[in-house]
Amino acid sequence: MTINTLRIENVKGFSDKVFELNIIPNRPSLLVAPNGFGKSSLAAAFLSLQQNKLSVPEDFFHRNDPSLNSKISIDYTDSDSNEHHLEADDTLNTINDHFSWFIINNQIKAKGVGRLFGGRTAVSASIAVEPVVLVETIPERADFSYSFRGQKQAFGRSGKILPNIGTNFRNPSFTKKLASYYGFLDRVSQARNTDKLTRITNEINARHNESATAIRDWLNQNKIEDLSSIEPLREIAALISSSNLGLNNEGIAYLAAIQIHHVYMADKSGFKKAVKYSDYLCDKNDYKEMLSAFNSSWCQIIPKEKQRKLLVEFPKTHHVSNGQRDVITFVALLNRAMKKLKGQRSILIIDEVFDYLDDANLVAVQYYITKLIDKFKAEGRIIYPLIMTHLNPYYFKNFAFSKQKTYYLDKRDILPDEAMIKLLRKRDEPLIKESVSKFLLHYHIGQINKRIEFRGLGLRETWGDANRFYEFISSEVQRYLQGDEQFDPLAVCCAVRVDVEKKTYQLLVDALHKQKFLKTFKTRDKLLYAESVGVTVPEYYYLLGVIYNDGMHWRDNQDNISPIAAKLENHTIRKLISEIYI
Numbered sequence: 001m002t003i004n005t006l007r008i009e010n011v012k013g014f015s016d017k018v019f020e021l022n023i024i025p026n027r028p029s030l031l032v033a034p035n036g037f038g039k040s041s042l043a044a045a046f047l048s049l050q051q052n053k054l055s056v057p058e059d060f061f062h063r064n065d066p067s068l069n070s071k072i073s074i075d076y077t078d079s080d081s082n083e084h085h086l087e088a089d090d091t092l093n094t095i096n097d098h099f100s101w102f103i104i105n106n107q108i109k110a111k112g113v114g115r116l117f118g119g120r121t122a123v124s125a126s127i128a129v130e131p132v133v134l135v136e137t138i139p140e141r142a143d144f145s146y147s148f149r150g151q152k153q154a155f156g157r158s159g160k161i162l163p164n165i166g167t168n169f170r171n172p173s174f175t176k177k178l179a180s181y182y183g184f185l186d187r188v189s190q191a192r193n194t195d196k197l198t199r200i201t202n203e204i205n206a207r208h209n210e211s212a213t214a215i216r217d218w219l220n221q222n223k224i225e226d227l228s229s230i231e232p233l234r235e236i237a238a239l240i241s242s243s244n245l246g247l248n249n250e251g252i253a254y255l256a257a258i259q260i261h262h263v264y265m266a267d268k269s270g271f272k273k274a275v276k277y278s279d280y281l282c283d284k285n286d287y288k289e290m291l292s293a294f295n296s297s298w299c300q301i302i303p304k305e306k307q308r309k310l311l312v313e314f315p316k317t318h319h320v321s322n323g324q325r326d327v328i329t330f331v332a333l334l335n336r337a338m339k340k341l342k343g344q345r346s347i348l349i350i351d352e353v354f355d356y357l358d359d360a361n362l363v364a365v366q367y368y369i370t371k372l373i374d375k376f377k378a379e380g381r382i383i384y385p386l387i388m389t390h391l392n393p394y395y396f397k398n399f400a401f402s403k404q405k406t407y408y409l410d411k412r413d414i415l416p417d418e419a420m421i422k423l424l425r426k427r428d429e430p431l432i433k434e435s436v437s438k439f440l441l442h443y444h445i446g447q448i449n450k451r452i453e454f455r456g457l458g459l460r461e462t463w464g465d466a467n468r469f470y471e472f473i474s475s476e477v478q479r480y481l482q483g484d485e486q487f488d489p490l491a492v493c494c495a496v497r498v499d500v501e502k503k504t505y506q507l508l509v510d511a512l513h514k515q516k517f518l519k520t521f522k523t524r525d526k527l528l529y530a531e532s533v534g535v536t537v538p539e540y541y542y543l544l545g546v547i548y549n550d551g552m553h554w555r556d557n558q559d560n561i562s563p564i565a566a567k568l569e570n571h572t573i574r575k576l577i578s579e580i581y582i
Contacts, residue, residue, distance in 0.1 A: 001025050003347075003384055004083075007073040010062040011048065012041035021407050025345075025382040026373050028366075028401040032392055033409035034566045039388040040105075042409075043351040045072050047103050051096050054088040074099070098345060102337040104330065105351040132332045134287050134303055135310035139280050142273035144169040144263060151259050156201060157208035161215045163247060165256050169263075172278035172285075174243050178260070179275050181239060184232035185264045193230045197258070200226055220251040227254045236260060283339065284310060290335055291328060301328055326353070327361045334368050338375070341383065346376070350387045366401060392563050408559040410566045416490045417472075419460040424490065424554035426457055439466040441494060441552055443501035444518055473498065480568065481578055489564045492577075493551030497523055499580050500541045500548065507535045523548060540576045547573065 003023040008014045017038070023029050033039050041060075048056045049072065056070045074086045074095055086095045095101075146169045152159030168174055178185075187193065200223055207215050228234045236257040240247050247256050264271045287303045291312065303310050312332050314325055330353050337348055350369075354362060369385055376383040393406055427436045431453045439448045440463070451464035463469040476491035477499075504527055508514045513533045520526045524545060527537045551564050567573055 001077065001079050001382060003074060003076045005073070005075040006042070007071070008042060008045045009071040009073075010065075010068040011045040011056060011070050011072075012060050012062060013038040014041045014045075015062055017041075019407075019409060023384055023386070023407065024405060025384055026377050028369060028373070028385050028387055028404040030393055030404055030406045031386055031388045031409050032406060032563070033388070033390065034570075035390050037390075037410050037566075039390070039409070040351060043103050043105055043349050043388065045070075046101055046347070046349050047105075049088055049093065049095065049101060051093065053090055053093050055090065099347050100341045100343050100345070101347040101349070102340050103349045103351065104333045104337065104353055106353060131314070132312040132329055132336070133309055134312060134332060134336055135280060135283060138305060138308045138310055139276045140273060142270060142277045144175070144274045145267055145270060146259075146263050151262060154262060155258075156205035158205045158215055160212045161204070161219070162255050162259060163252050165245075165247070165259055168245050168247070168256070169274075171245070172281040174245060175275055175278040176282050177239060177243070179272075179279065181236055182264075182272070184235045185261055187232035188230065188236075188261045189265060193232065196226065196230050197233070201258075216249075216251055219254075220249065224250055224254070227251075233257050233261070280310075287312075287332065287335060290331060326357055327364055330365050331368055334365075334372060338372060343381075345382045346384070348372075348383060348385045350385065352388055352390065354387065355389055355391055370401070406558070408562040411559065411562045414485075414487070414489055414561060414565045416488045416561060419463070420488055420490045421554060422459055423463065424552065425556075426459060427553075429457055432457065432459075440469050441497065442523070443498045443505060445505075470498065477577070477581075481574070481581065489561060489568055490551045492568060493548050493564060496544055496577055496580065497548030497552070500544060501526055503580060504530045504535065504537055504541065507537075508533070538579075540579060544573075544576055547577070 002025070003021060006019040006021060007017065009016050019042075021029075021031075031039070031042075044060045045054075045056075048054055048060055048070070054070055054072060058066070062068050062070070069089060071087060071089045072095065073088075075083065076086070076098070077083050084098060086098055087093075088095050146166055148162070148164045148166055152162055155162055188197070203223070204215060204219065207218065210218075227237070233254065237250070237253040240253040240256050240260075241250065245256075247253050284303060287310070291301055291303065301312060301314065303312055305311075306313075312328070314329075341348065354365065357365065369387075373383060373385065393404070423436070423440075427433065427441070432450055435448050435450050438444055439446060444466070446466075448466050449464060451461045454464040455461045463472070473491040473495035476488045477495035479487040480489075480492045501523055505514060505517055508517060508530060510533070513530075517526055517529060520529050524542065527541055531537050547564070547567060550567070551560070554560055
């Protein structure tokens with residue numbers, strides 16, 4: 001049950017982009033790529049997806065060219081190992097046959113306001129949060145046409161035994177469930193069921209001289225089996241009994257079911273409208289309760305009805321904290337997603353919503369995503385939560401899901417030297433651990449000869465000599481700085497670390513300070529020590545920690561190269577590295 005491949009053609013920044021992912025269902029999937037890569041283009045493609053086609057709005061045209069044909073393709077494997085190829089373009093959408101989808105993205109927009117001053121227009125800008133639409137169209141208000149008096153008359157001379165279920169019809173939590181029982185209500189009217197029900201009703205009415213209590217007792221003792229033989233009526237009575245309506249007596253539940261059937265048959269259209277409105281009232285109440293859990297400022301945020309939509313409107317940004325706004329927005333949209341995602345399989349795309357939350361709010365939103373996944377699993381359904389982020393979770397510990405899986409979108413063809421990968425994989429082997437860390441992966445003036453040990457471990461033998469290893473990483477960083485596309489990114493990371501430490505070491509004057517510098521672990525701690533004894537360390541030496549700390553540990557079953565390569569392609573990073581060698 002994996003989504004194997006996503007392909008986006010001619011949407012925003014993508015002309016033809018293929019993502020080979022193999023995404024596992026029912027667990028958070030982190031899709032990592034740097035800013036500017038095009039994560040929003042992926043979200044834009046799904047935002048353009050309609051039930052019957054892909055309709056790309058003008059803002060999402062690739063190169064602003066409406067003539068380019070846009071397309072989304074999905075290859076996935078189902079639970080029976082069958083492979084499917086799905087497509088959506090401007091004429092069709094076969095994705096809709098297999099998946100529902102929902103996109104959560106940032107609702108903050110910049111707004112400009114023009115004012116006329118002395119014949120000239122001045123424009124001021126402000127930040128606004130777009131209203132979150134919780135319900136696209138509020139259904140027409142409708143009530144159930146229930147009359148207790150009318151029901152007693154319609155039942156017959158023993159109508160006095162009927163329970164008054166008027167309050168139950170005013171219980172949206174119950175009546176919304178009736179949407180799943182239309183088939184049963186229709187089947188009660190089938191001839192064989194009507195005949196049975198008529199016979200039972202006639203028997204009840206024949207006892208009209210008895211008290212209501214006596215007739216009900218007789219019903220429970222003698223007619224439950226006959227009533228339960230009317231299978232659709234039995235299903236409706238079971239719903240009533242399980243819904244905490246105070247109608248727990250089995251005979252009473254059947255009498256209530258008979259009345260519900262009468263109301264339904266009297267006006268099916270009106271009945272269904274009332275059920276639909278009940279469903280809306282439940283949604284509205286759910287949203288109200290959800291928002292109340294997050295309201296903490298004097299400015300309360302509640303769902304509002306406006307132009308037949310149910311909205312969450314936010315006050316001006318200075319009236320509500322960023323954290324409160326972001327969490328409420330996210331949770332409101334997540335609740336909307338829960339109601340919009342239908343069917344057996346669903347895709348939820350979360351576009352960089354998490355990247356700017358503080359720790360507490362980050363925990364909160366991850367909790368709600370976990371609850372959503374649990375809900376799908378409990379229902380025997382599948383969801384693929386795709387969380388797009390520019391923060392690599394291995395270095396920024398912002399995600400705390402227990403079963404998260406990371407996918408790197410910005411995959412690179414740059415291949416490191418296989419010998420470098422082997423060295424990082426075996427750097428903690430007892431025979432070489434101390435020597436590799438001290439003399440190869442950090443700067444040191446001493447010499448080592450570990451060729452025998454390197455050869456025994458299947459490593460490049462010459463690198464057992466630190467000078468030969470330094471020659472290799474130095475040549476790779478020069479290739480990188482000269483614009484050669486074929487360079488070893490791991491070697492560049494190592495070279496940057498070694499040369500930052502070397503440059504700092506050379507600024508030390510006192511021999512004892514130099515000795516302690518070499519004995520200090522971790523590059524940052526070495527730099528801090530140097531500053532503590534009077535050396536002025538350039539700030540960018542610290543900043544380059546994002547490079548020299550990333551590549552010095554190999555993690556199996558992970559794309560170790562793409563995140564590093566993406567950073568090395570950044571123009572500012574390249575300039576900072578070049579400063580070391582001036």
